[in-house]
């Protein structure tokens with residue numbers, strides 16, 4: 001199969017999966033990270049700021065197919081989305097076009113991304129475990145540096161029970177010193193679409209930088 005046809009098949013599969021999971025950002029706008037309490041908390045916070053939403057800037061690091069980028073762009077935010085995979089960025093651009101929103105979508109690793117501005121909301125969801133453990137603390141610090149004072153950090157990732165993994169958790173918790181953590185939860189989640197039934201612990205962290213909004 002030529003690469004374009006292959007890409008189309010992958011994009012179609014991703015869409016089918018997202019439709020099957022019934023994710024809301026594409027239909028009504030908003031942010032959804034698969035944890036009902038967190039989703040409610042963050043969306044309430046965002047909607048309470050809706051009147052000035054179009055002034056808000058969002059950075060979605062490791063955006064994947066970009067459902068959150070598009071969900072927030074639908075509310076009027078100025079969204080920059082980046083992912084290291086060109087096919088993901090292609091998917092974001094295509095969906096943004098279909099949904100009639102603008103998203104500045106770039107192919108880049110988080111490691112290579114440079115910015116001379118900070119953002120009101122930074123999303124860093126389900127990406128950390130892809131990064132080598134020796135650079136994780138440094139990347140978390142970089143992510144926090146990209147949040148404006150008073151801005152929101154949304155951080156989630158897989159976790160498991162091994163002592164090494166618990167150590168990793170404390171490493172980046174320490175680097176969150178200047179983030180006022182408003183919610184931190186760890187819960188068991190089934191791994192959808194896995195070859196064998198298993199589950200992960202997933203942590204969700206939401207906070208504001210330096211002060212509560």
Ligand SMILES: C[S@@+](CC[C@H](N)C(=O)[O-])C[C@H]1O[C@@H](n2cnc3c(N)ncnc32)[C@H](O)[C@@H]1O
Nearest residue numbers: 062063064083084085108109110125126127130
């Ligand atoms: C599991 S998906 C998460 C997508 C989205 N953030 C979400 O919460 O649904 C992880 C994404 O991170 C991207 N990614 C992994 N390592 C990355 C890196 N170093 N820089 C940028 N993107 C990365 C992958 O290509 C993939 O699209």
